[in-house]
Amino acid sequence: MDKLPESLLLEILSRLDNSADVACCRVASKAFNNVFPHLRSINLLCSCPWCGTSGSVSPSCFKKVFLDLISKLRVVESVCIRLHDAVGVDPVDEDFLKEWLPRVSQTLKSLSLFRLPLNVLPLISKYCRNLVELNLGYGWLSVRNLNPMPMLTTLTLAHSSLEDQHLNQFNKCFPNLQVLKLVGITGLKDPKIHLLNLQTCHWTQFHKQPSSLTLITPNLITLKIECFDSTAIQIEAPMLSHFHLSADSLNVYKHPGAGAFTAQKFENLKTLCLESFYVGFLLSAFPTTKTLETLILESRNKAPRHARDSNLTLGKLFKVFPNVSSLRINSCAWSELEACSNPEGWEILDGRIGLKTIHVHITN
Numbered sequence: 001m002d003k004l005p006e007s008l009l010l011e012i013l014s015r016l017d018n019s020a021d022v023a024c025c026r027v028a029s030k031a032f033n034n035v036f037p038h039l040r041s042i043n044l045l046c047s048c049p050w051c052g053t054s055g056s057v058s059p060s061c062f063k064k065v066f067l068d069l070i071s072k073l074r075v076v077e078s079v080c081i082r083l084h085d086a087v088g089v090d091p092v093d094e095d096f097l098k099e100w101l102p103r104v105s106q107t108l109k110s111l112s113l114f115r116l117p118l119n120v121l122p123l124i125s126k127y128c129r130n131l132v133e134l135n136l137g138y139g140w141l142s143v144r145n146l147n148p149m150p151m152l153t154t155l156t157l158a159h160s161s162l163e164d165q166h167l168n169q170f171n172k173c174f175p176n177l178q179v180l181k182l183v184g185i186t187g188l189k190d191p192k193i194h195l196l197n198l199q200t201c202h203w204t205q206f207h208k209q210p211s212s213l214t215l216i217t218p219n220l221i222t223l224k225i226e227c228f229d230s231t232a233i234q235i236e237a238p239m240l241s242h243f244h245l246s247a248d249s250l251n252v253y254k255h256p257g258a259g260a261f262t263a264q265k266f267e268n269l270k271t272l273c274l275e276s277f278y279v280g281f282l283l284s285a286f287p288t289t290k291t292l293e294t295l296i297l298e299s300r301n302k303a304p305r306h307a308r309d310s311n312l313t314l315g316k317l318f319k320v321f322p323n324v325s326s327l328r329i330n331s332c333a334w335s336e337l338e339a340c341s342n343p344e345g346w347e348i349l350d351g352r353i354g355l356k357t358i359h360v361h362i363t364n
Contacts, residue, residue: 012032020065022069042069044066063099066081109130114136122142138160139161154179165187166189167188174195181202182202190213202223214235219239233262236263273296274295288320313337323354324355331362
C-alpha cells in the first residue's frame with residue numbers, strides 16, 4: 001500500500017461513499033492517513049460504526065469522529081450528515097454545528113443535513129455566505145433572523161415544517177435560486193414562489209395544506225408538481241418547456257371551487273406529462289397550447305367507473321394541443337379514452353400531418 005502513488009490513494013478514498021470508512025482506512029494505513037487531508041468532502045451515513053445493532057447513536061462518538069475528520073481537511077467544499085434513520089439522541093444540534101461551521105464557511109459549497117435543530121437555517125445563513133447547494137430534511141425550520149444567501153443556486157427541503165406561511169422571507173433570502181425542490185413541506189398557507197432566476201422546480205405535497213400554490217417564475221424551464229389533495233394551482237411561467245403535473249384528489253374535479261389549475265398561455269411548452277386518476281379533468285384545465293410536441297397521459301385508476309365524466313376524447317385532446325407530434329398513453333389512460341370516445345371519434349386522426357407517433361401501453 002505504501003508504494004502506491006498518492007494520487008491513486010486519494011482517488012480510492014474519494015470513491016468511498018461513507019466517511020466512516022475513510023476514518024477506518026486512516027487507522028489501518030499510514031499511507032491513507034497521509035493523503036487524507038487532501039480530500040475535500042465529508043459524507044457520513046447512519047450505517048456507521050457509532051450506530052449499534054439497535055440503530056442507537058452515540059452522540060459523543062459521532063461528534064468526536066466527525067470533528068477529527070473535518071479538522072484534518074485542508075479545504076472543505078462539501079459536507080453531508082445523513083443520520084435520519086438512526087434512533088436515539090439526535091447528534092446534529094445547534095452547539096455542534098457552531099463548532100465546525102465557522103471554520104469551513106469560506107470554502108463550503110455544498111451542505112446536506114438531516115434531523116435538524118430549529119435554528120439551523122439562520123445559523124447556516126450566518127456562516128455559509130458562499131454556499132451554492134443546500135439540502136435539509138426532517139426538521140422544524142425557522143426563518144427568524146434568516147440572512148440573505150445570494151450565492152445559493154440549489155435548494156432542497158424535504159419532510160420538514162417551514163415557519164414561513166406565504167414564503168415571503170424565503171423568496172427574499174434566496175433570490176438567485178435556479179433549482180428548487182420542496183417535498184412534503186408543512187406549515188405553509190397559500191405559498192407563493194416568486195423567484196426570477198428559477199429554472200427547475202419540483203413540488204410534492206402530501207398533506208391537505210396548503211389550499212393554493214402560486215408560481216411567478218419568468219425563467220422557469222422545467223416544472224414538476226405532485227399534489228395528493230385539493231390545491232388551487234396558479235402558474236406564471238412563460239418560458240416553461242417541460243411540465244409534469246400529477247393530481248389525484250377527486251374533490252378538485254367534482255367541486256372545482258375546492259381546487260383548480262390556472263395558467264397564463266404557455267408559449268414555449270414542448271413536453272407535458274399529465275398524471276391522475278382521471279386524466280380528462282386535468283386536460284380540461286389547460287389553455288390551448290400550439291407549441292406542445294410530446295404529450296404523455298398516465299392514469300393510475302385501474303377501474304375507472306366514472307371515466308365518462310372526465311370527457312377524455314381525441315377531439316378534446318387535439319383541440320387543446322393541436323400540433324402535438326408524439327402521443328404516449330398508458331394502459332389505464334387508454335381505458336379512460338376508450339370509455340369516453342364514440343366509435344366515430346377515431347376518425348379525427350385522419351389527415352393529422354403533424355402527429356408522427358402514438359405509443360400505447362396496454363396490459364390485460
